[in-house]
Amino acid sequence: MDTPNDLMREEIRLKVSENHNWSKLCPDLLRSILESLSSIDFYRAKTVCLDWYSIWKTCVKPLCLWRIIYVKDSLMLFKPGEDKIYKGTNVGLSNDSYYMASSGNWLLMVDSHLGFYIFNMLTSKRIDLPSMESSIRGGNVRFERNHEHGFIWGHFVEPSRKADVSKAAIIRGRTVVLWIDERTGDFLVAWIFNYRYLFSYKKGDDSWWNWNNHWNMENLNFIFWDLACRYNKLYLYTTNGHIKVIDFSGNDPIEVIEKNPYWEHPFRYLTKQEESILHSRIAIQKSGDVLIILSIVSISSTEIPLxxxxxxxxxxxxxxxxxxxxxxxxxxxxxxVTIRAPVQDVGDGIKSGSIYFVKEDLWTIDFHAVSNCGVFDLATSKIKWSKENSFNNKYVTTRWFVPGFS
Structure with a gap:
């Protein structure tokens, strides 16, 4: 069966002479062909050969944030700039899987059996991660799958406790990261469940790793708020404001202590009288600096989200x-992590200094919301809601991602 990449190459082949050397097409002709392709095919085209990649880099194709949309568990990809919808099954994603995180061209997905896999949007390559039902290293915890269809997917079982694993807890929590090196293929996945469980998997491992017993969390005065990953380093943001850094570049992960400037200087923010914090997140800049981002609402008659x-x-x-x-x-x-912004404002709020959010990232009681997602401009503290469409209703789940860019 032909893959989407095969079909794209065949489409381009029909546009040129069969006797023509594909890798030696006239640069202007090839550039024109590439820029006429749909967005997904455009990003796939750079994988054809080195000559195509060199021309691909010169093409004028505006950066565009996409949305993954679920309507009653039906997965679709929506590109606002083209107002075009790609069904998940058309690009190789099954409907029984849910978006968790992304890194460059790769999406981290999870299904109702708590089965994680990584999917490449360009090549349709899929990498299945070990089952959570198999042995988990690092502690007395195991996952038991619920074999009956329902909202509860299973349970994390320990000698003294049992925690339900539900679709809502996994999908809405979104405390998960994926980092992948496009050149070497090395990758790291880490995720937090119920602010207490921390699991990681690095390429080459034979199972998931449970970090709870590593720090003997019963005796520590913190749990996990959020996490971020950049260049094999995992940053853990705890509820007491500290930031731990774990280096995964070696055979075994090592906690960075002496070269971690954040651990002994926890983040503290005293809210003003009319403020309330809804979410607290961490992000890593391209410089390696750590950012703390707070979603705040002003508790007043206007209830302005910031x-x-x-x-x-x-x-x-x-x-x-x-x-x-x-x-x-x-x-x-x-x-x-931060994302490279276009040099100039390309419309739809896509510019430097912007924060892209979905409705759940803001105060839940927001009567100004006209869409499921929008853009916050740091310079003006104003929100631009995304164009309203038929997907914007309370039964829809929306997530932002940027294909083709790390």
Whole structure:
């Protein structure tokens, strides 16, 4: 059966002479062909050969944030700029799987058996991760799957407790990260469940690793708020404001202590009289600096939702609120890393200094919401809601992602 990549190559082949050397097409002709392709095929085209990749890099194709949309568990991909919908099954994603995180062209998905897999949007390559039902290293915890169809997928079982694993807890929590090196194929997956369980899997491991017993969490005064990953380093943001850093570059993960400037300088924010914090997230800039992003609501008659960003001054070791994240960086709330922004505003709010969010990231009682997602401009503290469409209703789940860019 032909893959979408095979069909794309055949489509391009029909546009040129069969006797023509595909890798030596006239650059202007090839550039014109590439820029005329749909977005998914455009990103796949760079994998054809080195000559195509060199021309692909010169193409003018605006950066565009996509949305993964679920309507009654039916998975679709929506590109706002083209107002085009790709059904998940058309690109190789099954309906019985849910988006968790992304890194470049790769999506981390999970199904109702708590089976994780990584899927490449360009090549349709799929990498299945070990089953959570198999042995989990690092502690006396195991996953028992619920063999009856329902909202409860299973249970994490320990000698003294049992925790339900439900679809709502897995999908809405979104405390999960994926990092992958496109060049080497190395990858790392880590996720938090119920703020207490922390699991990780690195390429080459034979099972998932449970970190709870590593720190003897029963005797520690913290649980996990959020996590982020960049270049084999996992950053853990705890409820007492500390940030732990774990280095996965070696054979065994090692906690970074001496070179971690954040651990002894926890983040603290005292809310004002009319403020309340809904979510607290962590993100890593391309410089390696850590950002703390707060989703805040002003408890007043207007109930204005806001995002605040904080960054530690490495000289003074003091966390400071910042009004900018750089001239060429933007954020997806909960994504874990900043994203390269276009040089100029390309419309739809896609520009530096923007935070892309979904409705659940804001205060739940927001009467100003006209869509399931939007963009927050740090410079003006204003929200631009995404264009309303037939998907914008309370039965729809929306997630942002950027194909083709790490």
């Amino acid at each position: 995002f605040y960003i904080f960054k530690m001054n490495l000289a003074s070791k003091i966390w400071e609120r910042v009004e900018s994240i750089g001239d060429d960086e933007m954020l997806i709330f909960g994504h874990g």
